[in-house]
Amino acid sequence: MSMSPVLSIAGLTKTYDSGLQALKKIDLEINRGEIFALLGPNGAGKTTLINIVCGIVRPSTGKVTVAGHDILRDFRATRQKIGLVPQELATNMFETVLTEMTYSRGLFGYPASPAHLEKVLRDLSLWEKRNDKIMTLSGGMKRRVMIAKALAHEPEVLFLDEPTAGVDVELRRDMWALVRRLREGGVTVILTTHYIEEAEEMADRIGVITKGELILVEDKATLLKKLGKKQLTLHLQEQLSAVPIELAEWKVQLSPSGYELIYVFDASAERKGISSLLQRMGDLGIVYKDLNTEQSSLEDIFVGLVHENRSGT
Amino acid sequence: MSALAFNRYGVWAIYRFELQRFARTLVQSLITPVISTSLYFVVFGAAIGSRMSDVGGVSYGAFIVPGLIMLTLFSESISNGSFGIYIQKFTGTIFEVLSAPVSFVEVVTAFVGAAATKSVILGLVILGTAKLFVPIEIQHPVWMLAFLFLTSSSFSLLGFILGLWAKGWEQLSIVPMLIVTPLTFLGGAFYSIDMLPKTWQTIALFNPVVYLISGFRWSFYGQADVDVVASLAATLAFFGLCLFTVAWIFRTGYRLKN
Numbered sequence: 001m002s003m004s005p006v007l008s009i010a011g012l013t014k015t016y017d018s019g020l021q022a023l024k025k026i027d028l029e030i031n032r033g034e035i036f037a038l039l040g041p042n043g044a045g046k047t048t049l050i051n052i053v054c055g056i057v058r059p060s061t062g063k064v065t066v067a068g069h070d071i072l073r074d075f076r077a078t079r080q081k082i083g084l085v086p087q088e089l090a091t092n093m094f095e096t097v098l099t100e101m102t103y104s105r106g107l108f109g110y111p112a113s114p115a116h117l118e119k120v121l122r123d124l125s126l127w128e129k130r131n132d133k134i135m136t137l138s139g140g141m142k143r144r145v146m147i148a149k150a151l152a153h154e155p156e157v158l159f160l161d162e163p164t165a166g167v168d169v170e171l172r173r174d175m176w177a178l179v180r181r182l183r184e185g186g187v188t189v190i191l192t193t194h195y196i197e198e199a200e201e202m203a204d205r206i207g208v209i210t211k212g213e214l215i216l217v218e219d220k221a222t223l224l225k226k227l228g229k230k231q232l233t234l235h236l237q238e239q240l241s242a243v244p245i246e247l248a249e250w251k252v253q254l255s256p257s258g259y260e261l262i263y264v265f266d267a268s269a270e271r272k273g274i275s276s277l278l279q280r281m282g283d284l285g286i287v288y289k290d291l292n293t294e295q296s297s298l299e300d301i302f303v304g305l306v307h308e309n310r311s312g313t
Numbered sequence: 314m315s316a317l318a319f320n321r322y323g324v325w326a327i328y329r330f331e332l333q334r335f336a337r338t339l340v341q342s343l344i345t346p347v348i349s350t351s352l353y354f355v356v357f358g359a360a361i362g363s364r365m366s367d368v369g370g371v372s373y374g375a376f377i378v379p380g381l382i383m384l385t386l387f388s389e390s391i392s393n394g395s396f397g398i399y400i401q402k403f404t405g406t407i408f409e410v411l412s413a414p415v416s417f418v419e420v421v422t423a424f425v426g427a428a429a430t431k432s433v434i435l436g437l438v439i440l441g442t443a444k445l446f447v448p449i450e451i452q453h454p455v456w457m458l459a460f461l462f463l464t465s466s467s468f469s470l471l472g473f474i475l476g477l478w479a480k481g482w483e484q485l486s487i488v489p490m491l492i493v494t495p496l497t498f499l500g501g502a503f504y505s506i507d508m509l510p511k512t513w514q515t516i517a518l519f520n521p522v523v524y525l526i527s528g529f530r531w532s533f534y535g536q537a538d539v540d541v542v543a544s545l546a547a548t549l550a551f552f553g554l555c556l557f558t559v560a561w562i563f564r565t566g567y568r569l570k571n
């Protein structure tokens with residue numbers, strides 16, 4: 001697997017005709033074969049970003065390349081490599097599943113390949129429904145059809161715009177499994193979501209976007225390690241009325257009941273902090289009967305980040 | 314994989330898709346115009362036509378055939394040309410075409426080609442229907458087909474532009490009704506323009522439809538209101554104007570891309 005980026009975005013901005021600036025100077029590189037989650041609240045600019053790469057929205061400034069090809073100058077080369085499952089369900093309802101897929105594959109410039117279409121349809125549990133009109137399918141099935149259409153031309157890069165918004169648990173699980181299989185097959189997957197658990201579950205790397213700005217791009221593991229806060233709770237034998245002055249340097253907090261001491265620390269901070277805290281407590285004769293730690297989820301990190309960004313600007 | 318120079322698979326996919334829709338609605342696509350054309354013949358050809366004198370040696374029933382075909386071509390081409398692209402905008406499925414490796418020229422070729430194909434088929438079906446009612450001779454079949462193709466393509470292009478431009482169903486239907494229908498009725502479909510008063514004859518010469526119908530009728534009976542060269546020039550000019558407009562729309566991404 002080559003490490004040259006499959007998608008490279010430099011200085012990309014977008015101002016809509018309405019005057020609204022949806023993207024403010026985005027720089028981003030996506031590696032071949034990775035699963036990248038673009039995480040951000042509604043209106044952050046996720047769909048705008050994807051639509052620009054796919055050719056649906058025109059960039060205001062900046063340069064975007066896919067596998068080294070410019071999306072404007074070499075639009076044929078780039079678009080043949082890209083598959084898009086849009087946020088909204090939009091397909092011709094009067095056609096059969098197979099007709100729609102055949103149409104999609106042709107549209108993207110490839111000769112017919114019944115074998116490939118069959119593989120995709122089976123992968124998505126749609127094979128039995130191939131001759132059904134799309135309007136007769138359930139909402140979940142229609143979503144699968146959208147994915148099947150996007151995969152009909154064997155894209156190297158797949159965009160999933162809010163793939164699991166309003167989707168039932170089963171389909172969500174299937175979708176995640178499919179994304180992993182695609183990655184194993186060498187496909188790069190870029191998905192947008194405002195569900196943190198989805199990014200946490202799926203992604204290799206995460207970008208956080210808010211108000212048109214990419215405020216962070218990081219390996220998921222690094223992100224969790226770097227920004228994840230851990231919390232140690234000590235359940236005390238005897239009630240305290242205030243935090244002893246000797247424990248001030250750890251900035252511990254006392255729960256309202258007076259029976260718990262809470263120590264918050266960065267995941268990167270060494271154990272030393274904990275052990276010295278416990279030692280000092282022993283010296284003071286504060287006895288605890290139990291202790292437990294909690295790790296913050298991406299959700300906490302995310303809320304913290306967006307909050308920080310809002311108050312910062 | 315080599316880069317595409319011309320996405321023929323893409324053009325074919327759209328073209329075939331459009332024709333499939335046509336096939337699905339075959340009954341209303343063909344039967345309606347055929348019935349209404351037949352009614353024209355019953356009323357104008359047989360009932361009134363028998364009391365009308367011949368026009369330039371051609372019986373009135375036969376005289377109106379080319380005009381009637383043109384009338385149908387205009388409205389059907391516009392509606393076929395506009396519907397395909399409009400419905401994609403309306404339902405949002407346009408995203409797929411916009412994100413596909415097809416150029417605007419290819420998109421137009423496919424949509425307009427399909428719409429024009431339907432119109433040509435329809436024109437020939439009406440011609441066949443008319444033949445059941447009145448004797449028809451075609452003196453210049455090649456020219457007849459040329460006018461048929463050019464007119465179908467031009468008005469399908471016009472329809473395509475309308476479909477791109479329209480923001481609602483009302484706009485989609487109002488243009489044919491407000492502009493094309495009057496131009497057609499004033500365009501000499503049912504009469505030779507030298508049957509009009511002098512002033513109206515001069516005014517009629519500013520109506521592009523007069524040239525189209527006249528040229529088409531000439532290919533049948535060898536007689537025309539205006540010189541056939543002028544007719545051909547007008548048809549080509551109209552075609553060129555539509556092409557130019559559509560190219561301009563594409564360059565600006567007008568109403569398709571933000």
Ligand SMILES: Nc1ncnc2c1ncn2[C@@H]1O[C@H](COP(=O)(O)OP(=O)(O)O)[C@@H](O)[C@H]1O
Nearest residue numbers: 016018020022041042043044045046047048571
């Ligand atoms: N076609 C458009 N015209 C004007 N503004 C738009 C258009 N599409 C999106 N926007 C605005 O751009 C911002 C980003 O939207 P979008 O990219 O859809 O965000 P997200 O996908 O993250 O929810 C929003 O404020 C939205 O209202």
Ligand SMILES: [Mg+2]
Nearest residue numbers: 046047087162
């Ligand atoms: Mg969105």
